[in-house]
Amino acid sequence: MTRQLPIIAVATAPGKAGVGVVRISGKNLEAITKALFQKTLKPRQANLLTLRDYDGQAIDELIAIYFSAPASFTGEDVLELQCHGGPQLLELVMRRCLELGKGEGLVIADPGEFTLRAYLNNKIDLAQAEAIADLIDAQSEAAVRGAARSLQGAFSDDINALIEEITQLRILVESTLDFPEEEIEFLENAQARQRLLVVKTKLQTLRAGAKQGKILRDGIQLVLAGAPNVGKSSLLNRLAGEEVAIVTPIAGTTRDRVKESVNIEGVPIHIIDTAGLRETQDVVEAKGIERSWDAIRTADLVIFLNDADTKTDLNGLREQILGQISSKCPVLEVFNKMDLLSEVPKTSPANALFISAKTGDGIETLKQKILEAVGWGGPQEGSILARRRHLDCIGRAAEHIEKSEEFAANGNNSLELFAEELFLAQNHLGQITGKLLPDDLLGKIFSQFCIGK
Known part of the structure; x- marks a missing residue:
């Protein structure tokens, strides 16, 4: 990735858009610029130009801006072509640039190579370089x-x-x-x-x-785990604010992991609704349960969901879950379907949380408990x-x-x-x-x- 040849790439995201940017970086790009437009461009000035193919036919009317080293993002000479944003058009622009820049060794850039050159030329340090990728991938305003x-x-x-x-x-x-x-x-x-x-x-x-x-950057991998028909899919839908998982009274409806990302106080929460944990002879359901255990083992936080209206002893399942997770992974014990009870049972486990995914009761408290469990201290001025x-x-x-x-x-x-x-x-x-x-x-x-x- 540290080659010295000039490099080229489309700098905008794939797909149709009003504008697409093609970026070229390297040492002494004057020859490539002159081959493209038959003129030398003044640094840091926008130029409305026409790029033509081998036969002289217009490919696109575009804006070209030339940045001379070291006053550029990479610290090298940089030429940015602001074209119309059609994918096929950008492909033609790229192809023409590569044709005319062949004599100067112009090649397609590797992933991250523009930022790498900025780092190698002391324009930014490594933490700032990583921040560029993080800014692109950011999942919340915070x-x-x-x-x-x-x-x-x-x-x-x-x-x-x-x-x-x-x-x-x-x-x-x-x-x-x-x-x-x-x-x-x-x-x-x-x-x-x-x-x-x-x-x-x-x-x-x-x-x-x-x-x-x-x-803030990676979010939280939250796994909803429990026996069949305790309301895991209903809770996922309630947290997501829409019906992303199928809900029926039939136990074992969810046969594979269902993933959805939500945002709680600026923190990305990646929720995984798993298949109900039980013994089964159904091959498809068994495969889903196996994947559920895989998700539990890699979770940042597990919500062990129980049915508040059932007398079933699930201690055995709880111990199984605790035996599979990392010692650093917290577990929230949550009882669902409180709308079917008149009051919280007096024999409730300590620190257990009672909610109703159907009515929404207790959901806001659950959200706060999720953030507390993973150590989120809330948005702070100057956070990075x-x-x-x-x-x-x-x-x-x-x-x-x-x-x-x-x-x-x-x-x-x-x-x-x-x-x-x-x-x-x-x-x-x-x-x-x-x-x-x-x-x-x-x-x-x-x-x-x-x-x-």
Whole structure:
């Protein structure tokens, strides 16, 4: 993906539209521009031009804008062609550009290659590059705003500020290693431990914000689980606000997973309605139940739905579910069909929630319980988006800061280890912005982008 040839791609989404953009990026694009339009374009000026085919017939009348390096998105020369947005028309424009740019080595871009070049040319860091993809994929207004803040550098600024504090602390610790007879007194006078505590506190705050950012970016995988005919499909329909799953009085109506995404206070909730969990001789239903268990094992949150109007003992099923999920996955025990009861049974389990998917009673409370269960703290000013990769890096950095704290307390024989742990923490934080990132991981990150981005 780091080839030096000029690249081209359609930068707008597939399909019909009023406008479609074709983007070209590379070094010294004047030759390609002149081949396309028989003239040299002035940088950063819109030009209404006609692109013609080999026989001189007009392909499209378009607007061409030329950006000369380094004042462009990629840091290279960039030519953007704003065409009419028909898919076949854009294909003809692409083909003609490739024909005329063949001598300059023009090739079709890989996914994410424009953004990769912007990163390699120091126009953006890696966290900002990922924010571009997150902004495109944002599933709520809050996610859009969080991605925009990350793109503007808010997340990177926090990371870089923390790296700088660790760097200054490393300089302090390592400078004392040449004077072993004075190192403890020197570090105490410089308040090394207090400064380490400040770093630790800021890292904890950063980690908490990143956890919220990951929820905002990825949403929550919520699985509705329970025996047949307890109202899982009815609850899905109630949460979705429309009939997305078939509901009948017949047990076992849902034979496969039904997925629907909803939005609760800006958080994307990906709900999976599963087949009722029971023993069955029906081959199709058994396959659906097997998929239900697969969904339960990978859930971020499980709602174990019971029928409030039945006397059936479902403890065995509850224990089965608890045995399949991760220890980090919370389970909400919910009793449905409260509209059939006059009051909540006195023998109700502690913390159980009673609702009626039919009437809507208790649904708003359930929504709040869902957000609380996954640790959502509500929309906050200055929130950013974060990925699992970011959380992993911050988590590893926090572990090294904890170890450095131990070595700092041990005195003379541990200062080299103290300095080493600080270095490792700094290294993990640097991977977030791409300062210290392996090439194979870099390629994997950008391969997930859209073509033309």
